[in-house]
Amino acid sequence: MEVPMGFAAKLWSFIAFLPFFSLLLTLGLLKAALIGPVAVGITLVGNSAVIIGLWPAHCIWTYYCMARSKKLGLVLKILVLLSLPLPLVLWPLLGIVGSLLGGVGYGIFTPLIATFESSGENFSDKFYHCFADGCWSTIKGSLTVVQDFTDFCFHSYFSYMDDLIEKIPADAKPMDIKLARLPSCLLACLVGVPVDVLFITAVSLWKSPYMLFKGWKRLLEDLIGREGPFLETVCVPFAGLAIMLWPLAVIGAVIGAVISSFFLGLYSGIVVHQEDSLLMGLSYIIAVISMFDEYVNDLLYLREGSCLPRPIYRRKMISSLITKMLDNNDLKNKRQASHISKLVSQQSGTLKWAVQQYKPMQVWDWLFKSCKVNGRILIHNGMIDLKDIEECILKGDCKKLGIKLPAWSILQCLLASAKSNSSGLVISDDVELTRTNAPRDKVFEWFIGPLLIMKEQLKAFQLDEKEEICLIELFMKCKNDNPEEWDSTEFSSSDNVRRAQLQAIIRRLQGLVASLSRIPTFRRRFKNLLKLLYVEAVEAKASDNHVGEIFAAKNGGRNSVQNDDRGVREETVNKAEYSTIDMENGV
Structure with missing residues (x-):
């Protein structure tokens, strides 16, 4: 289907679009009315049973781990133990309400969106798919949600608690708070929470009409002109659905801002403790309102900066502010970066195809595909025993394979990236993940940043082919706690410093994968892979x-x-x- 050109063609396309969209919307809402209650029931009953069933164990184990933890100082430990009853009591209520709301949203929007997707060019029998898609898949998706939630409550939670009671190095200091600073921290929190909640809510409500009408304006332009995100799906009327659901997105953004303002206000107590100054905490309370206003302005492409005051709330900010004022090039580069970012976000024709932004799910899929390929190789070479796979599948004990196999797959990627002199990570022959095209997601930024550092470290080692071949056996069979473990192996280098540095990279990589394994979808997909x-x-x-x-x-x-x-x-x-x-x- 060709993109309409000219005013008359665009107007006719818009008029012809309306009845088609209305029929799909009616059908989608009818399917949502039939399938939605089933999805809500599965999600609500399943998650509620998990929450209530594990709640006694969560309470007892949380208190036990907090009391035994060596990572917390005495004062902080006592404060946490005294404040634990409130979140533990609220957890079942919030979990059940959240499951209800999540089930309602999933049960309504999944069949609705599937109805619109079925009219795309990828489906041959559109009539059948319009009625069938989004029915059984929504029910199975609800069961998957319950499964992932169970994995998080049963496995991820206890894994976090196990980290809390681990031994700390002899030279490490436990995290603690000073009693002398506690009154100032509490005072800052008491002031910060009402002030930040009030003003951030006011800013959100003030800017919400801009967000609503700017979004509608952009979506209508894309709908009529077939531009922006609707250029590739010219036959699918997602624009009309987005226009109808855009007010819900605005409401959700306002609610999210109100909820986050509560935690931003509480953070003022942390600022007071870190800076040992009540004045710095009060300055943060005012500054965070200005930062939120500037963030909203950047999001909506309004004026740069904020007209609200922004006092300095960190002592380190004073020196950095002076440095920025002296560095004129920094301001110039910032404006250029802001301009480029605006062009990309507005899907400018100049940079629309220059930078391909990968999604988190694509990176997630690449990881499991790599695990499947490397798993076959390791089984064939005898590095993975079938007994280990049986323990993970039948007994749920995936501590070994759940860390070793993904970590080895990532290490293979790091070694290939280091050899190719890539600026990022070589995921496959035709895919290179860099800071430019990486997903704009906090979790993946936290994940990719350390990997790029480890890649540069491996590049500096300049491992030969024999060392790389030997590294697989060392990675899978050794604990890699000290260089002496490699004495009886065929690793060519006898330099203990080099060995210790390689083992440190392995331990960091395994720790990173251990954190990733706590994501609910990880365990389900990894067990399916096994x-x-x-x-x-x-x-x-x-x-x-x-x-x-x-x-x-x-x-x-x-x-x-x-x-x-x-x-x-x-x-x-x-x-x-x-x-x-x-x-x-x-x-």
Whole structure:
């Protein structure tokens, strides 16, 4: 379908679009009315059962870990133990209400959006997909939400608590607060919370009409002119759906600002404690309002900066402010960067195709695809035992494979990136992830930043081919706590400093993956991946035994091989359901 050119063609396209959009909207709302209650019921009942069932264990274990933690000082520990009853009591209420609201949103919008997606060019039988899409997939998605929530409450939570009671190095100091500063901190919080909530809410409400009408203006321009995000999906009337749902996005932004203002006000107490100055905390209370106003102005492309006062609330900010004032080039570069950012966000024709912004889900998919490829190699080389996979699938004990396999896959990526002299990470032959095209997501910024540093460190080592081959065995079999572990291995370098530095990179990488493994979707997708690898490995083993059976039959050893092969085949039958689950859910 060609993009309409000229006013008359655009007007006719807009008029013809209205009945098509109305029919799809009516059908989508009807499907949401039928499927939505089922999705809400599954999400609400499932999550509520998990919350209520694990709540006693969460309460007891939280108190136990807080009391035993060596990372918290005595004063901070007592303060946390005294304040724990409030969040522990509120958790079931907030969790159940959040599950209800999340189930309602998921049950309504998923069938609605699926109805519009089914009218795209990727579907051959559009009539069937308009009615079928978003029904069964929404129900399965609700079950997946419950599964991920269960993983978070049952595995991720206890993993966080285990970190809290780990031993700290002898030279490390526990985190603590000073009693002399506590009254000033509490005073700052008592002042900051009402002030910041009031003024940030006022700024949000004042700017919300701008956000509403600017969004509508942009969406209508894209709808009529077939530009912006609707150029590629010219046959799909997502513009009309976005126009209708845009007020909900504005309301959600205002609610998010109000909720965040409460925590911004509480942060003033931390500023007081860090700076040991009540004046700095009061300055932060005023400055954060100005920073929020400037952030909103940048988001809506209004005037730069803010007319509100912004006092200095950090002592380090004074010296940095002087440096910036002396550096005129910094201001010039900032304006250029702001201009480029505005062009990209407005989808300017100049930079629209110059920078391809990758999404977090794409990076997430690349990680699991890499784990699948490297998992097959490690199983074939005997670095991964099938018993380890069985323990993870059947017993849920994935502490070893859940860290080692993803960490090794990422290390392979770092080594390839270091060899290629890339400025970022070489994800595949045709994909390079840099700070420019990386997802604009705080979690992935926290994840990619350390990886780029580790890549530069590996580049400085200049590992030869023999060292890289030996590194896989060291990575999978050793704990890598001290350089002496590598003495009995074939690692060519005998430099203990070099070994210790490589082991430090390995430990940092494993710690990074350990944090990633606490994301709810990680455990589900990783177990699906292991199920697929297990079935492939068992089938390969059965095939090899079948060849051995034929060979043994020719040499008179048929009976013994038959018994071995029978056991493998029974195991394959018992595990065959994993491949079906994997085909349905995807890896």
